[in-house]
Amino acid sequence: xxxxxxxxxxxxxxxxxxxxxxxxxxxxxxxxxxxxxxxxxxxxxxxxxxxxxxxxxxxxxxxxxxxxxxxxxxxxxxxxxxxxxxxxxxxxxxxxxxxxxxxxxxxxxxxxxxxxxxx
Numbered sequence: 001x002x003x004x005x006x007x008x009x010x011x012x013x014x015x016x017x018x019x020x021x022x023x024x025x026x027x028x029x030x031x032x033x034x035x036x037x038x039x040x041x042x043x044x045x046x047x048x049x050x051x052x053x054x055x056x057x058x059x060x061x062x063x064x065x066x067x068x069x070x071x072x073x074x075x076x077x078x079x080x081x082x083x084x085x086x087x088x089x090x091x092x093x094x095x096x097x098x099x100x101x102x103x104x105x106x107x108x109x110x111x112x113x114x115x116x117x118x119x
Contacts, residue, residue, distance in 0.1 A: 009064055045109070060113065066116050067116065
């Protein structure tokens with residue numbers, strides 16, 4: 001997953017419509033569908049369901065949206081920090097908890113969902 005996937009999830013959750021999401025993000029509808037399918041494969045769980053009134057998120061999908069919100073916030077914070085580093089210098093940090101490097105994506109998603117309140 002990358003920043004574009006997080007933004008896609010957040011926008012789709014807000015709009016509840018693939019066509020409007022495609023217009024907002026300047027991405028084709030098939031590209032959005034493809035990315036969603038890849039996310040569903042990656043996490044081994046359905047994220048959305050399509051209905052007559054647009055897109056509805058599953059419980060797991062809603063957890064991913066909450067996670068995407070938090071990650072986008074952290075990314076923006078890091079980018080802002082990178083722009084305004086100490087003494088005008090530029091730096092960035094990246095990291096991963098050791099225990100998350102060895103578990104499957106589905107297990108990782110379950111762990112995150114348990115950690116998020118109201119999920």
